[in-house]
Amino acid sequence: MSEHPVRKKEFEGVKDPITLSVIYNRLLTINQEMGITMINTSISPIFAEVHDFSCAICDWDNRIVAQIDGVPSHTASAMEAVKAISRDFTEDILDGDVFVLNDPYLGGTHLQDVTIMKPVFYDNALQFVAINRAHHGDVGGMEPGSYVPQATELFHEGIRIPPLRIYRNNEPIMDVVNMIRINTRMPDDLWVDMKAQVASCRVAEKRIKELLDKYGTAKTRETIEDIHRYAEHRMRLEIEKLKDGTYEGETFLDSDGFTDDPIRIKVAITIKDDEAFVDFAGSAGQVTGFVNSPIANTATCVYVSFLTTVTTPDIPHNEGVYRPIHIAAPEGSLVNPKFPAPVASCTLDTACAILEACWIALSKVLPERVPAGWNRWNGPAITGIDPRNGGFYVMFGFNGFGGAGGQPGMDGRHYIGDGIDLGGLIAPNIETNEADYPHITEFNEFTTDSCGAGKFRGGCGTKYRITMYDENPNLVMFGDGKKFPPYGLYGGEPGSCNIAFINEGKEGERELKAKESVPLKKGDSYTTYPSGGGGWGDPKERDPELVRLDVKNGIVSMERAKKVYRVVLSEGDFTIDAEATQELRQHKGVNRND
Numbered sequence: 001m002s003e004h005p006v007r008k009k010e011f012e013g014v015k016d017p018i019t020l021s022v023i024y025n026r027l028l029t030i031n032q033e034m035g036i037t038m039i040n041t042s043i044s045p046i047f048a049e050v051h052d053f054s055c056a057i058c059d060w061d062n063r064i065v066a067q068i069d070g071v072p073s074h075t076a077s078a079m080e081a082v083k084a085i086s087r088d089f090t091e092d093i094l095d096g097d098v099f100v101l102n103d104p105y106l107g108g109t110h111l112q113d114v115t116i117m118k119p120v121f122y123d124n125a126l127q128f129v130a131i132n133r134a135h136h137g138d139v140g141g142m143e144p145g146s147y148v149p150q151a152t153e154l155f156h157e158g159i160r161i162p163p164l165r166i167y168r169n170n171e172p173i174m175d176v177v178n179m180i181r182i183n184t185r186m187p188d189d190l191w192v193d194m195k196a197q198v199a200s201c202r203v204a205e206k207r208i209k210e211l212l213d214k215y216g217t218a219k220t221r222e223t224i225e226d227i228h229r230y231a232e233h234r235m236r237l238e239i240e241k242l243k244d245g246t247y248e249g250e251t252f253l254d255s256d257g258f259t260d261d262p263i264r265i266k267v268a269i270t271i272k273d274d275e276a277f278v279d280f281a282g283s284a285g286q287v288t289g290f291v292n293s294p295i296a297n298t299a300t301c302v303y304v305s306f307l308t309t310v311t312t313p314d315i316p317h318n319e320g321v322y323r324p325i326h327i328a329a330p331e332g333s334l335v336n337p338k339f340p341a342p343v344a345s346c347t348l349d350t351a352c353a354i355l356e357a358c359w360i361a362l363s364k365v366l367p368e369r370v371p372a373g374w375n376r377w378n379g380p381a382i383t384g385i386d387p388r389n390g391g392f393y394v395m396f397g398f399n400g401f402g403g404a405g406g407q408p409g410m411d412g413r414h415y416i417g418d419g420i421d422l423g424g425l426i427a428p429n430i431e432t433n434e435a436d437y438p439h440i441t442e443f444n445e446f447t448t449d450s451c452g453a454g455k456f457r458g459g460c461g462t463k464y465r466i467t468m469y470d471e472n473p474n475l476v477m478f479g480d481g482k483k484f485p486p487y488g489l490y491g492g493e494p495g496s497c498n499i500a501f502i503n504e505g506k507e508g509e510r511e512l513k514a515k516e517s518v519p520l521k522k523g524d525s526y527t528t529y530p531s532g533g534g535g536w537g538d539p540k541e542r543d544p545e546l547v548r549l550d551v552k553n554g555i556v557s558m559e560r561a562k563k564v565y566r567v568v569l570s571e572g573d574f575t576i577d578a579e580a581t582q583e584l585r586q587h588k589g590v591n592r593n594d
Helices: 017-041 077-089 174-181 187-240 295-307 346-363 430-436 544-552 558-563 578-586
Strands: 053-059 064-066 098-101 113-122 125-135 164-168 245-253 263-272 275-279 325-328 381-385 392-396 439-446 462-468 474-477 499-502 516-519 525-529
Touching: 017 053, 017 064, 017 125, 017 187, 053 077, 053 187, 064 077, 064 187, 077 098, 077 113, 077 125, 077 295, 098 187, 113 187, 125 187, 164 174, 174 187, 187 275, 245 346, 263 346, 295 325, 295 346, 392 430, 430 439, 544 558
Parallel strands: 275 325
Antiparallel strands: 053 064, 053 125, 098 113, 098 164, 113 125, 245 263, 263 275, 381 392, 381 474, 439 462, 462 525, 474 516, 499 525
């Protein structure tokens, strides 16, 4: 036995892997503490309960070095916001400053995602930048909630905030703050929640300075460079394992809200040695409606596709891991629009479709790691005046979640939300939701047979209904997946399609479009049936016992168990008729849907 243990290959080039591990994990812990601070100090349910925000840390060179607390749809794009601040303010970035930005064409995603950035100084030099990006309930625009299906330009969607200094000497610059507040329908909520974002960044500043006190500037900087190199090396090792070649994926959005024509997203991923080249040539041009995806959002979706399939979960999520991935997106296309195209729904509808296209391409070289399709968002935003207190409210339909796609060795998770957020958004407690908004929940339960069948089936979507008791609520529906369900892989079947209704089963019932604004009245109900995830693998290969349990638990019907999975169960106690099941599964001539 060797006297000295052999260093793992992935630590090649790292001078001090122990210190690297300690400092990197310390940064991740700081990330988590930032998130806890945000939850405990914000007042809006979208933050305190749903967790629709992300915390990150960039280094002195505007490179993201740590980001684990938040939603994946913010991965990497926060780094672009810091670069915009650096470009605009150059040397005029001072200790005690705080900056804000939400411009989708300058490193943002959509206008609702407001990014707060606090530079961290030590030894009289900029060392790090603490970042909190959060989706606010309203940032102005034509529709309350700032999702505007009828928008034809960015100006319709809300206030556009370029790189701005919002604090100086750790004190707010109130004329700047008030300029932002006055452009929103909930100015007090916005400002309190922005201060919560600042508080989370202050926590990061304090903890980072403690880290620098312990390790010193030189050692910390040297280790950060090693963290970037380590992540890059890990990604290159994984890409290098893949067979060289070009792999294509294609998905479609239902529409942009102005026409019913499907909108194509095409990607070709070329693997060459230890690098990947991702090309969106052939994707649709930018469209009239609000589904256009700025390049920062598009890049985020590509990075998420690689981080969820090509690598393992322990790889650092930092700038280094993105270096081997090269993205080409035609200017003026859906995935890289020209200003001032509207973009509000890009982080949901389009982000999910971009991720799916990348997953489909990667499934051709990594079949054992890529999941079947997840559900897409199924809206809505509901706004109005709460009769209990006379206050204006914005409520997003986070309780109507769909299911995840199945993948090798694992069924899709039930009730987990859309693909690009990967479970990062949390469904609010029903009772809390009723306390926050003038709505009564009638039901929220799994929808039988919504999940795509497969050896590993998709997760279930729900059926969810609320009835409104305020006088004149307004509903804005945004989402996708009414025409194109979550895809199945390798013999797996697609999940269900999204569908939603106003006053289902009552006078005035009508099915909602994927994207529209609808005035409502007191007593109206909203019902949604979000899609289940797609299935992976041939359903006839699914363990009959698992099928039996799904039927017993109401996930799969008796009829579907027999027609699709070819499992015969008794009506009374759900026992498996082994002989009939074997015969049915061996009889290749029977149509699956007979």
